[in-house]
Amino acid sequence: xxxxxxxxxxxxxxxxxxxxxxxxxxxxxxxxxxxxxxxxxxxxxxxxxxxxxxxxxxxxxxxxxxxxxxxxxxxxxxxxxxxxxxxxxxxxxxxxxxxxxxxxxxxxxxxxxxxxxxxxxxxxxxxxxxxxxxxxxxxxxxxxxxxxxxxxxxxxxxxxxxxxxxxxxxxxxxxxxxxxxxxxxxxxxxxxxxxxxxxxxxxxxxxxxxxxxxxxxxxxxxxxxxxxxxxxx
Ligand code: FPP
Numbered sequence: 001x002x003x004x005x006x007x008x009x010x011x012x013x014x015x016x017x018x019x020x021x022x023x024x025x026x027x028x029x030x031x032x033x034x035x036x037x038x039x040x041x042x043x044x045x046x047x048x049x050x051x052x053x054x055x056x057x058x059x060x061x062x063x064x065x066x067x068x069x070x071x072x073x074x075x076x077x078x079x080x081x082x083x084x085x086x087x088x089x090x091x092x093x094x095x096x097x098x099x100x101x102x103x104x105x106x107x108x109x110x111x112x113x114x115x116x117x118x119x120x121x122x123x124x125x126x127x128x129x130x131x132x133x134x135x136x137x138x139x140x141x142x143x144x145x146x147x148x149x150x151x152x153x154x155x156x157x158x159x160x161x162x163x164x165x166x167x168x169x170x171x172x173x174x175x176x177x178x179x180x181x182x183x184x185x186x187x188x189x190x191x192x193x194x195x196x197x198x199x200x201x202x203x204x205x206x207x208x209x210x211x212x213x214x215x216x217x218x219x220x221x222x223x224x225x226x227x228x229x230x231x232x233x
Pocket of ligand 1: 019020021022023024025037038040041044061062063064065068079082083086135183
């Protein structure tokens with residue numbers, strides 16, 4: 001069964017998730033929003049495992065956008081602490097399963113203990129090649145593109161597309177083949193705007209905490225039916 005799925009997904013190198021809908025999931029159960037984010041982390045664990053089991057090598061997740069800093073202080077603290085706990089708890093699992101961690105975003109924003117855990121998870125997983133988990137933290141795609149444009153000024157000549165790509169946070173990761181957004185909205189919300197040029201987009205009504213391995217397989221099946229022409233006929 002998994003072998004068949006792997007065959008179906010063999011053209012996919014990178015899948016990205018905009019994990020939206022945690023707050024509404026909690027609200028509909030009369031629970032505080034933070035329990036929605038907590039359930040969101042459980043979903044993240046299930047989904048990453050399922051993606052790697054299907055032979056897909058790179059996963060990106062939008063965990064904390066630069067705009068999320070406008071949320072109430074309590075919620076920001078809760079999200080940062082969830083990320084910290086997740087990295088602490090999962091590090092052994094990342095090492096055991098040879099998953100390399102990557103991060104994109106302005107990480108200076110985070111408190112020292114969070115930056116230390118990020119640094120530790122980068123250092124201890126940097127040699128792994130076959131599975132990559134790229135976590136967007138305090139990330140905004142327009143900032144990423146501006147940052148790359150400023151770095152490009154140091155090049156003596158006009159730079160190529162490949163050189164520009166190497167200045168993005170995703171320099172070690174190919175662009176996503178597909179981007180999945182849960183939660184009903186149909187937009188990219190400042191996520192991977194440059195990298196998304198030829199990504200197949202999936203906008204699902206399901207809320208992130210309800211997303212599952214079964215939903216993932218529905219997306220992968222639909223992806224298999226799409227024709228990717230990359231501008232050609
Ligand atoms: C959007 O839901 C989700 C987020 C802003 C954060 C996503 C974070 C997690 C799933 C957990 C932490 C991540 C890691 C990597 C451990 P929302 O709050 O905007 O939901 P709503 O639109 O229903 O209000």
